[in-house]
Amino acid sequence: xxxxxxDIVDAHEFHCVFxxxxxxxxxxxxxxxxxxxxxxxxxxxxPLAQDFWAHSACLEKGWKGQWPWEEHILYGFExxxxxxxxxxxEISVARPEDREEIEDMLETAFAExxxxxxxxxxxxxxxxxxxxxxxKLLTSGTFYVLADMDxxxxxxxxxxxxxxxxxxxxxGVAHIRHFAVHPDxxxxxxxxxxxxxxxxxxxxxxxxxxxxxxxxxxEAFYAKLGFERAGAVDIDLGGVFLxxxxxxRPVKDS
Numbered sequence: 412x413x414x415x416x417x418d419i420v421d422a423h424e425f426h427c428v429f430x431x432x433x434x435x436x437x438x439x440x441x442x443x444x445x446x447x448x449x450x451x452x453x454x455x456x457x458p459l460a461q462d463f464w465a466h467s468a469c470l471e472k473g474w475k476g477q478w479p480w481e482e483h484i485l486y487g488f489e490x491x492x493x494x495x496x497x498x499x500x501e502i503s504v505a506r507p508e509d510r511e512e513i514e515d516m517l518e519t520a521f522a523e524x525x526x527x528x529x530x531x532x533x534x535x536x537x538x539x540x541x542x543x544x545x546x547k548l549l550t551s552g553t554f555y556v557l558a559d560m561d562x563x564x565x566x567x568x569x570x571x572x573x574x575x576x577x578x579x580x581x582x583g584v585a586h587i588r589h590f591a592v593h594p595d596x597x598x599x600x601x602x603x604x605x606x607x608x609x610x611x612x613x614x615x616x617x618x619x620x621x622x623x624x625x626x627x628x629x630e631a632f633y634a635k636l637g638f639e640r641a642g643a644v645d646i647d648l649g650g651v652f653l654x655x656x657x658x659x660r661p662v663k664d665s
Contacts, residue, residue: 586623624646638659
């Protein structure tokens with residue numbers, strides 16, 4: 412092997428990003444370098460880079476003004492590993508210093524979720540209020556977050572014994588608070604993971620029933636967790652009323 416050979420990349424290890432066929436002749440292929448931001452709050456981080464190979468003919472034929480590698484990467488992970496990555500995220504107790512990160516995530520999650528069930532004008536009116544978190548939750552020890560590999564909050568949720576609207580405490584009753592998952596991480600079971608964590612701790616606290624005030628868009632999610640509709644309720648958010656659902660379930664499965 413000559414010194415020049417040190418610079419030769421073994422292209423046999425790579426597949427064409429366009430056609431998926433192994434590249435066997437390096438002279439008829441090109442290496443493309445993709446740069447991207449590793450997170451939805453990309454302005455906070457330096458770009459990452461990843462190399463892809465393509466047959467020269469495929470590149471010429473397949474180029475349509477848009478690079479084909481988006482489906483191959485998610486925060487530096489290969490396609491198909493995104494769910495595994497999301498489910499590996501650990502639950503931690505939220506802190507007061509997490510407030511800005513949590514509220515940014517809540518705004519993004521609620522903006523997308525609420526629009527599936529409410530008009531744009533109503534969502535725009537309630538979003539500034541519903542995205543704000545009560546500071547007491549961040550010192551309660553019963554509110555939790557999941558953060559990605561860059562430390563950015565991608566999901567939140569918790570519980571309290573006091574009612575989120577009235578502040579009343581009813582013996583044996585616990586209340587679900589501010590459950591949300593960033594759209595980039597939805598569908599990976601993070602909400603269910605948070606609920607299971609909360610439910611275990613609620614049981615340890617001696618509560619017998621769990622209640623939540625669900626948006627119309629989230630009713631199906633809570634139903635899958637075993638909640639049942641107890642009635643309709645309009646939540647007053649600074650003079651703007653959001654039609655919601657009072658949902659309840661026993662702490663223990665029947």
